[in-house]
Amino acid sequence: MPHLGGILLALAVSQWRFVDALPRPQIGDYGEKSGPVGGVNPPTQITTTTSGNLRGNSSLLGGNAPLPNPNTADSAIVPNSQYVKGQNADAKLGLYLDFNSANPPQPIRGGRGATDSGPRTFDYEKLNPDLYAPPGTDAGDMPNLMWPMGLSHNRAGTGNNAGWARQENTAVLPAAVAMAGVDMRLSPNAYRELHWHTASEWGLVLKGCVRLAAVDEEGRSFVDDVCSGDVWFFPSGIPHSIQALEQGAEFLLVFDQGDFTEEGTFLVTELFLRNPISVLSKDLHAPVDAFNNLPKDQLYIFNGSPAPKNISEQNITSSAGSIHGNGSYTYHWSQQEPYSVPGGSVKIIDPITFPVAKKFSAALVTVQPGALREIHWHPTSDEWLFFLQGSGRVTVYGAPASSRTFDFTAGGVGYVPAGCEHYIENTGEEDLIFLEMLQADRFTDVSVAQWLALTPRQVVKDHLGLSDEVLDNLPKEKQRIVTGNPDLTALAEGGSAF
Numbered sequence: 360m361p362h363l364g365g366i367l368l369a370l371a372v373s374q375w376r377f378v379d380a381l382p383r384p385q386i387g388d389y390g391e392k393s394g395p396v397g398g399v400n401p402p403t404q405i406t407t408t409t410s411g412n413l414r415g416n417s418s419l420l421g422g423n424a425p426l427p428n429p430n431t432a433d434s435a436i437v438p439n440s441q442y443v444k445g446q447n448a449d450a451k452l453g454l455y456l457d458f459n460s461a462n463p464p465q466p467i468r469g470g471r472g473a474t475d476s477g478p479r480t481f482d483y484e485k486l487n488p489d490l491y492a493p494p495g496t497d498a499g500d501m502p503n504l505m506w507p508m509g510l511s512h513n514r515a516g517t518g519n520n521a522g523w524a525r526q527e528n529t530a531v532l533p534a535a536v537a538m539a540g541v542d543m544r545l546s547p548n549a550y551r552e553l554h555w556h557t558a559s560e561w562g563l564v565l566k567g568c569v570r571l572a573a574v575d576e577e578g579r580s581f582v583d584d585v586c587s588g589d590v591w592f593f594p595s596g597i598p599h600s601i602q603a604l605e606q607g608a609e610f611l612l613v614f615d616q617g618d619f620t621e622e623g624t625f626l627v628t629e630l631f632l633r634n635p636i637s638v639l640s641k642d643l644h645a646p647v648d649a650f651n652n653l654p655k656d657q658l659y660i661f662n663g664s665p666a667p668k669n670i671s672e673q674n675i676t677s678s679a680g681s682i683h684g685n686g687s688y689t690y691h692w693s694q695q696e697p698y699s700v701p702g703g704s705v706k707i708i709d710p711i712t713f714p715v716a717k718k719f720s721a722a723l724v725t726v727q728p729g730a731l732r733e734i735h736w737h738p739t740s741d742e743w744l745f746f747l748q749g750s751g752r753v754t755v756y757g758a759p760a761s762s763r764t765f766d767f768t769a770g771g772v773g774y775v776p777a778g779c780e781h782y783i784e785n786t787g788e789e790d791l792i793f794l795e796m797l798q799a800d801r802f803t804d805v806s807v808a809q810w811l812a813l814t815p816r817q818v819v820k821d822h823l824g825l826s827d828e829v830l831d832n833l834p835k836e837k838q839r840i841v842t843g844n845p846d847l848t849a850l851a852e853g854g855s856a857f
């Protein structure tokens with residue numbers, strides 16, 4: 360075995376060009392405290408022999424052991440702590456704290472909290488300032504409602520660099536019971552193997568193009584090409600394939616089962632591997648040796664031959680014909696112009712225009728810097744959120760008295776249970792783009808501003824003590840998005856939030 364390392368290294372060097380020769384992450388790269396911690400003082404001595412005991416003994420029990428000296432013990436005092444703009448403002452203002460300029464940030468807001476002496480990894484805290492130093496209005500035990508795909512296990516395809524998939528489901532986000540999501544990558548011409556599942560699948564192409572093929576229970580067939588911004592839908596049980604065209608593809612899948620898993624789909628290869636060959640022979644009227652070249656294992660995601668440019672060559676129909684019109688499994692959503700409002704834009708797709716996708720209602724929302732997807736809730740459905748670009752935060756209020764604020768960046772999944780009030784605020788310097796997905800016949804929400812504007816004024820005044828001036832300003836029409844000050848800490852210096 361002595362040469363194995365050398366052989367592996369030679370193989371690795373022959374396949375990859377190393378950018379740098381860093382052996383492994385260095386202590387301090389992620390900002391961790393590198394001094395003593397938990398009674399260990401790194402770096403520890405490198406030793407070549409074994410010594411010491413795994414356990415202490417009863418002389419160390421309290422009362423037996425000598426008292427420690429607090430003056431010489433490792434101190435928990437954090438010297439020279441830095442604070443960012445807005446950090447000293449009233450915690451109930453809940454200003455967005457940009458921790459990127461603080462090295463390291465401290466979990467303090469308006470006099471609440473205390474410094475952090477570690478252990479810690481600064482990057483998590485900089486990405487999640489509203490978890491680390493929550494707004495003073497956060498309360499109670501709202502469950503976790505956020506899962507970054509960057510923390511998902513990534514399942515590689517079986518072919519050479521063919522692709523991968525990573526998922527969010529109840530295994531990682533237990534509150535997300537009604538929907539699950541998959542982020543899938545296919546290299547040029549690669550396939551997601553022919554398969555079906557018991558969940559219904561709604562897909563949004565994020566990059567590139569794919570060719571889809573499916574057959575329904577009436578024997579009607581379907582082929583179509585979709586590109587970035589287009590949508591498909593396969594009802595539960597409908598067998599389908601997905602092949603990337605020559606630029607490859609990445610797409611988002613949303614399923615109507617929170618516990619859906621990519622590991623749990625029915626696969627055409629497994630179907631052939633799991634049936635007696637005599638029965639396959641009888642069923643397909645093919646000699647037994649016709650099955651000699653079956654794959655030995657499932658293909659899952661694998662490389663394929665290029666799809667013919669002319670899609671009509673792949674259009675095979677029975678007497679039942681093809682799936683088209685209102686039964687179509689695709690919707691070329693990229694060609695739909697968005698509805699624009701001050702502060703951003705919204706595009707809706709739901710069964711009103713894409714009838715096959717029963718119960719799948721979606722909005723693709725763009726929110727400009729400083730603007731807000733207004734405070735609202737969805738009356739009947741849980742909401743599955745996916746962030747495509749930028750950074751934003753969401754506070755979710757749940758009955759009767761709990762709320763929690765989460766920070767999202769591109770690739771993040773969010774979840775809001777039905778009826779829970781929330782907003783989505785752009786906290787970055789670029790447009791925030793996200794998908795809102797519901798299980799509903801049409802995309803609907805209740806706007807708080809509109810609700811109050813259309814409720815008798817005396818009723819609202821008796822409840823909230825708002826002035827006539829504020830009530831005069833409330834919009835009777837639904838805003839969906841409202842503009843705001845891109846300086847998110849302006850209030851701390853006498854400025855305005857809007």
Ligand SMILES: *[C@@H]1O[C@H](CO)[C@@H](O)[C@H](O)[C@H]1NC(C)=O
Binds near residue numbers: 417
């Ligand atoms: C028990 O532990 C103390 C402190 O580590 C050590 O000095 C002592 O020799 C130990 N006693 C026995 C009986 O091993």
Ligand SMILES: *[C@@H]1O[C@H](CO)[C@@H](O)[C@H](O)[C@H]1NC(C)=O
Binds near residue numbers: 583674676680681
């Ligand atoms: C496939 O053929 C059917 C007629 O059998 C036609 O209605 C349909 O438009 C064709 N689809 C494509 C993608 O060419």
Ligand SMILES: *[C@@H]1O[C@H](CO)[C@@H](O)[C@H](O)[C@H]1NC(C)=O
Binds near residue numbers: 669670671672
């Ligand atoms: C595409 O293929 C169909 C069916 O094979 C054929 O009828 C048609 O002429 C082809 N179109 C082009 C542009 O080659």
Ligand SMILES: *[C@@H]1O[C@H](CO)[C@@H](O)[C@H](O)[C@H]1NC(C)=O
Binds near residue numbers: 684685
């Ligand atoms: C789809 O259904 C709607 C509503 O029933 C109808 O107005 C429309 O013409 C149909 N479209 C197609 C392409 O069949």
